[in-house]
Amino acid sequence: MKLKLLIALLFCLPAVAQAGERNDIPDCYAYAKADAFRQPGSGRELTVIVDQTIPMPESIQKAAWAQINRFIGPGDKLRLYSFSAFVPGQYMQLRFAGELNAPLAGKVRDDVGMQSLRTFDKCVAQQQAFLQKKFGQVFVQALREASEDIPRSEIFHSLRDIGQDLATRPADERVILLLSDMLENSDFGSFYANNRIRDLDPQAELKRVGERQLFADLQGARVYVAGAGLVTKDVKHAYRSGKTMEQLQYFWSGYFAGSNASLAAFGTPSLNVDLK
DSSP, rough: HHHHHHHHHHHOOOOGGGGGGGOOOOHHHHHHOOOGOOOOOOOOEEEEEEEEOOOOOHHHHHHHHHHHHOOTTTTTTTEEEEEOBBTTTBBBBBEEEEEEOOOGGGGGGGGSSSSHHHHHHHHHHHHHHHHHHHHHHHHHHHHOOOOOOOBBOOOHHHHHHHHHHTTSOOOOOOOEESSSOOEEETTTSSEEEEEEEEOHHHHHHHHHHHHHTTTOOOOTTTEEETTTTTOOOTTTTTOOHHHHHHHHHHHHHHHHHHTTTEEEOSSSSSSSOOOO
16 A cells, blocks of 8 residues: 555544543554554653744754654654643643554464454554654644743643643653743743843742742653743843853753653753654
8 A cells, every 4th residue: 555545544544542542643453453462552652842932943843853753663652732821822732642553573463364464564654654744733833833922931830730641641751852942931930030031049949949839740751851041032132151051951950850850951952962
Protein backbone atom coordinates (compact mmCIF):
# COMPACT_ATOMS: atom_id res chain seq x y z
CA MET A 1 0.00 0.00 0.00
CA LYS A 2 1.40 3.39 -0.96
CA LEU A 3 2.47 5.78 1.78
CA LYS A 4 0.00 8.56 0.96
CA LEU A 5 -2.92 6.13 0.76
CA LEU A 6 -2.09 4.48 4.07
CA ILE A 7 -1.71 7.82 5.86
CA ALA A 8 -5.05 8.90 4.40
CA LEU A 9 -6.66 5.71 5.72
CA LEU A 10 -5.12 6.28 9.14
CA PHE A 11 -6.67 9.75 9.24
CA CYS A 12 -10.05 8.16 8.58
CA LEU A 13 -9.72 5.61 11.35
CA PRO A 14 -11.10 6.43 14.79
CA ALA A 15 -8.55 6.88 17.54
CA VAL A 16 -8.82 4.08 20.08
CA ALA A 17 -8.45 4.90 23.77
CA GLN A 18 -6.74 2.17 25.76
CA ALA A 19 -8.02 1.86 29.33
CA GLY A 20 -9.96 5.09 28.93
CA GLU A 21 -6.90 7.11 27.93
CA ARG A 22 -7.11 9.62 25.09
CA ASN A 23 -5.23 8.56 21.97
CA ASP A 24 -5.23 10.79 18.88
CA ILE A 25 -3.21 8.20 16.94
CA PRO A 26 -5.26 5.41 15.32
CA ASP A 27 -4.42 2.11 16.99
CA CYS A 28 -2.85 -0.48 14.68
CA TYR A 29 -3.72 -3.43 16.93
CA ALA A 30 -7.41 -2.62 16.72
CA TYR A 31 -7.17 -1.85 12.99
CA ALA A 32 -5.54 -5.22 12.28
CA LYS A 33 -7.82 -7.10 14.70
CA ALA A 34 -4.78 -8.19 16.69
CA ASP A 35 -5.73 -6.94 20.16
CA ALA A 36 -5.05 -10.35 21.68
CA PHE A 37 -1.36 -9.96 20.82
CA ARG A 38 -0.89 -6.39 22.05
CA GLN A 39 2.65 -5.61 23.22
CA PRO A 40 3.36 -3.18 26.06
CA GLY A 41 4.56 0.32 25.23
CA SER A 42 8.05 1.62 25.88
CA GLY A 43 7.04 3.38 29.10
CA ARG A 44 8.45 6.68 27.77
CA GLU A 45 6.34 9.82 27.54
CA LEU A 46 7.30 13.17 25.98
CA THR A 47 5.25 16.17 27.05
CA VAL A 48 5.60 19.31 24.93
CA ILE A 49 4.41 22.59 26.49
CA VAL A 50 4.00 25.80 24.49
CA ASP A 51 3.85 29.18 26.24
CA GLN A 52 1.62 31.33 24.03
CA THR A 53 2.57 34.65 25.62
CA ILE A 54 5.78 34.87 23.59
CA PRO A 55 6.11 34.16 19.85
CA MET A 56 9.06 31.83 19.30
CA PRO A 57 11.62 32.64 16.57
CA GLU A 58 11.42 30.32 13.59
CA SER A 59 14.84 28.86 14.36
CA ILE A 60 13.68 27.71 17.81
CA GLN A 61 10.44 26.30 16.38
CA LYS A 62 12.30 24.27 13.77
CA ALA A 63 14.87 23.03 16.27
CA ALA A 64 12.13 21.93 18.68
CA TRP A 65 10.31 20.09 15.90
CA ALA A 66 13.53 18.27 14.93
CA GLN A 67 14.20 17.32 18.56
CA ILE A 68 10.69 15.90 18.97
CA ASN A 69 11.06 13.79 15.82
CA ARG A 70 14.46 12.45 16.88
CA PHE A 71 13.18 11.52 20.33
CA ILE A 72 9.86 9.82 19.61
CA GLY A 73 9.98 6.12 18.73
CA PRO A 74 7.79 2.99 18.71
CA GLY A 75 5.78 2.50 21.87
CA ASP A 76 6.29 6.10 23.09
CA LYS A 77 3.57 8.49 24.24
CA LEU A 78 3.39 12.14 23.19
CA ARG A 79 1.34 14.99 24.65
CA LEU A 80 1.06 18.67 23.75
CA TYR A 81 -0.21 21.43 26.05
CA SER A 82 -0.46 25.16 25.47
CA PHE A 83 -0.97 27.91 28.04
CA SER A 84 -0.89 31.67 28.43
CA ALA A 85 -3.02 33.51 30.97
CA PHE A 86 -6.47 33.08 32.45
CA VAL A 87 -8.27 35.25 29.91
CA PRO A 88 -11.09 34.33 27.49
CA GLY A 89 -9.84 31.98 24.78
CA GLN A 90 -6.38 31.78 26.36
CA TYR A 91 -5.96 29.05 28.96
CA MET A 92 -4.14 25.80 29.50
CA GLN A 93 -5.25 23.21 26.92
CA LEU A 94 -4.34 19.64 26.11
CA ARG A 95 -3.94 19.88 22.34
CA PHE A 96 -2.75 16.37 21.50
CA ALA A 97 -2.32 13.04 23.26
CA GLY A 98 -1.26 9.87 21.52
CA GLU A 99 0.74 6.67 21.70
CA LEU A 100 2.70 4.87 19.01
CA ASN A 101 2.27 1.10 18.98
CA ALA A 102 5.11 -1.21 19.91
CA PRO A 103 5.75 -3.65 17.02
CA LEU A 104 5.05 -7.37 17.19
CA ALA A 105 8.27 -9.28 17.66
CA GLY A 106 9.69 -12.74 18.14
CA LYS A 107 7.52 -15.78 18.55
CA VAL A 108 4.39 -13.66 19.01
CA ARG A 109 4.36 -13.05 15.26
CA ASP A 110 3.99 -16.77 14.61
CA ASP A 111 0.66 -16.80 16.43
CA VAL A 112 -0.92 -13.96 14.44
CA GLY A 113 -2.95 -14.67 11.33
CA MET A 114 -1.18 -13.79 8.08
CA GLN A 115 -3.73 -11.16 7.00
CA SER A 116 -3.76 -9.47 10.40
CA LEU A 117 0.02 -9.54 10.57
CA ARG A 118 0.39 -7.99 7.13
CA THR A 119 -2.16 -5.28 7.94
CA PHE A 120 -0.54 -4.56 11.30
CA ASP A 121 3.00 -4.31 9.89
CA LYS A 122 1.91 -1.87 7.18
CA CYS A 123 0.05 0.26 9.70
CA VAL A 124 2.94 0.42 12.20
CA ALA A 125 5.44 1.16 9.42
CA GLN A 126 3.59 4.38 8.60
CA GLN A 127 2.40 5.36 12.08
CA GLN A 128 5.41 7.64 12.60
CA ALA A 129 4.63 9.50 9.37
CA PHE A 130 1.02 9.86 10.50
CA LEU A 131 2.18 11.20 13.88
CA GLN A 132 4.46 13.75 12.22
CA LYS A 133 1.61 15.02 10.06
CA LYS A 134 -1.12 15.02 12.69
CA PHE A 135 0.95 16.26 15.63
CA GLY A 136 2.82 18.70 13.39
CA GLN A 137 -0.42 20.43 12.41
CA VAL A 138 -1.44 20.92 16.05
CA PHE A 139 2.07 21.96 17.12
CA VAL A 140 2.34 24.60 14.40
CA GLN A 141 -1.13 25.94 15.24
CA ALA A 142 -0.25 26.31 18.93
CA LEU A 143 2.93 28.20 18.03
CA ARG A 144 1.13 30.48 15.56
CA GLU A 145 -1.46 31.46 18.16
CA ALA A 146 1.24 32.91 20.43
CA SER A 147 0.90 36.66 20.92
CA GLU A 148 2.81 39.45 22.62
CA ASP A 149 -0.51 41.16 23.31
CA ILE A 150 -1.27 38.90 26.30
CA PRO A 151 -0.07 40.96 29.28
CA ARG A 152 0.12 38.12 31.78
CA SER A 153 1.95 34.79 31.91
CA GLU A 154 0.77 32.12 34.35
CA ILE A 155 3.70 29.69 34.20
CA PHE A 156 3.46 28.41 37.79
CA HIS A 157 -0.26 27.70 37.75
CA SER A 158 -0.06 26.10 34.31
CA LEU A 159 2.77 23.75 35.30
CA ARG A 160 0.90 22.80 38.45
CA ASP A 161 -2.22 21.95 36.43
CA ILE A 162 -0.20 19.97 33.90
CA GLY A 163 1.47 18.05 36.71
CA GLN A 164 -1.94 17.06 38.06
CA ASP A 165 -2.88 15.80 34.61
CA LEU A 166 0.34 13.80 34.27
CA ALA A 167 -0.31 12.15 37.63
CA THR A 168 -3.42 10.45 36.26
CA ARG A 169 -1.41 8.21 33.91
CA PRO A 170 1.52 5.88 34.57
CA ALA A 171 4.86 6.26 32.80
CA ASP A 172 8.29 4.85 33.55
CA GLU A 173 10.21 7.74 32.02
CA ARG A 174 9.00 11.29 31.48
CA VAL A 175 10.59 14.08 29.46
CA ILE A 176 9.19 17.61 29.19
CA LEU A 177 10.09 20.06 26.41
CA LEU A 178 8.98 23.52 27.53
CA LEU A 179 8.98 26.36 24.98
CA SER A 180 8.76 29.52 27.07
CA ASP A 181 10.58 32.73 27.98
CA MET A 182 10.30 31.50 31.61
CA LEU A 183 9.35 35.01 32.73
CA GLU A 184 6.42 34.81 35.12
CA ASN A 185 4.14 37.87 35.06
CA SER A 186 1.11 37.20 37.23
CA ASP A 187 -0.47 37.98 40.59
CA PHE A 188 2.51 36.18 42.12
CA GLY A 189 4.77 38.92 40.78
CA SER A 190 6.73 39.86 37.69
CA PHE A 191 10.15 38.82 36.48
CA TYR A 192 10.27 42.22 34.75
CA ALA A 193 11.18 45.59 36.27
CA ASN A 194 11.76 48.98 34.64
CA ASN A 195 11.28 47.57 31.14
CA ARG A 196 13.95 44.89 31.56
CA ILE A 197 14.32 41.38 32.93
CA ARG A 198 14.61 41.70 36.68
CA ASP A 199 17.68 40.42 38.50
CA LEU A 200 16.21 37.72 40.70
CA ASP A 201 17.14 36.58 44.17
CA PRO A 202 16.51 32.88 43.44
CA GLN A 203 16.33 31.71 47.05
CA ALA A 204 13.91 34.49 48.05
CA GLU A 205 11.72 33.79 45.01
CA LEU A 206 11.69 30.05 45.68
CA LYS A 207 10.64 30.72 49.26
CA ARG A 208 7.71 32.82 47.99
CA VAL A 209 6.73 30.05 45.55
CA GLY A 210 6.61 27.60 48.44
CA GLU A 211 4.59 29.96 50.62
CA ARG A 212 2.07 30.41 47.80
CA GLN A 213 1.97 26.63 47.18
CA LEU A 214 2.92 27.08 43.53
CA PHE A 215 5.29 24.16 43.17
CA ALA A 216 4.04 21.47 40.79
CA ASP A 217 4.41 17.70 40.85
CA LEU A 218 5.90 16.84 37.47
CA GLN A 219 6.22 13.13 38.20
CA GLY A 220 10.00 12.84 38.06
CA ALA A 221 10.34 14.39 34.58
CA ARG A 222 13.54 15.63 32.98
CA VAL A 223 12.81 19.16 31.77
CA TYR A 224 14.34 20.81 28.71
CA VAL A 225 13.65 24.52 28.19
CA ALA A 226 13.89 26.44 24.92
CA GLY A 227 13.31 30.20 24.64
CA ALA A 228 14.38 31.29 28.13
CA GLY A 229 14.93 35.02 28.42
CA LEU A 230 13.28 35.99 25.14
CA VAL A 231 11.86 39.50 25.38
CA THR A 232 8.89 41.08 23.62
CA LYS A 233 8.90 44.29 21.60
CA ASP A 234 7.60 46.16 24.68
CA VAL A 235 10.80 45.54 26.61
CA LYS A 236 13.08 48.42 25.67
CA HIS A 237 16.27 46.99 27.13
CA ALA A 238 16.69 43.75 25.24
CA TYR A 239 20.21 43.17 26.59
CA ARG A 240 20.34 40.32 29.09
CA SER A 241 23.51 40.05 31.15
CA GLY A 242 25.10 36.72 31.88
CA LYS A 243 24.38 37.26 35.58
CA THR A 244 20.69 37.88 34.91
CA MET A 245 20.37 34.67 32.92
CA GLU A 246 22.35 32.67 35.48
CA GLN A 247 19.97 33.82 38.22
CA LEU A 248 16.97 32.93 36.05
CA GLN A 249 18.38 29.46 35.41
CA TYR A 250 19.24 28.97 39.07
CA PHE A 251 15.69 29.86 40.06
CA TRP A 252 14.11 27.43 37.60
CA SER A 253 16.52 24.68 38.54
CA GLY A 254 15.35 25.10 42.13
CA TYR A 255 11.73 25.32 41.07
CA PHE A 256 11.85 22.05 39.15
CA ALA A 257 13.76 20.35 41.96
CA GLY A 258 10.93 21.40 44.27
CA SER A 259 8.39 20.16 41.73
CA ASN A 260 9.56 16.53 41.56
CA ALA A 261 11.53 17.09 38.36
CA SER A 262 15.04 17.99 37.20
CA LEU A 263 16.21 20.70 34.82
CA ALA A 264 18.17 18.83 32.14
CA ALA A 265 18.95 21.83 29.89
CA PHE A 266 18.10 25.53 29.82
CA GLY A 267 18.17 27.14 26.37
CA THR A 268 18.80 30.89 26.61
CA PRO A 269 17.15 31.04 24.22
CA SER A 270 18.34 28.23 21.92
CA LEU A 271 18.33 24.66 23.22
CA ASN A 272 21.48 23.15 21.77
CA VAL A 273 21.19 19.61 23.13
CA ASP A 274 19.00 16.70 22.11
CA LEU A 275 16.27 15.31 24.32
CA LYS A 276 17.37 12.18 26.17
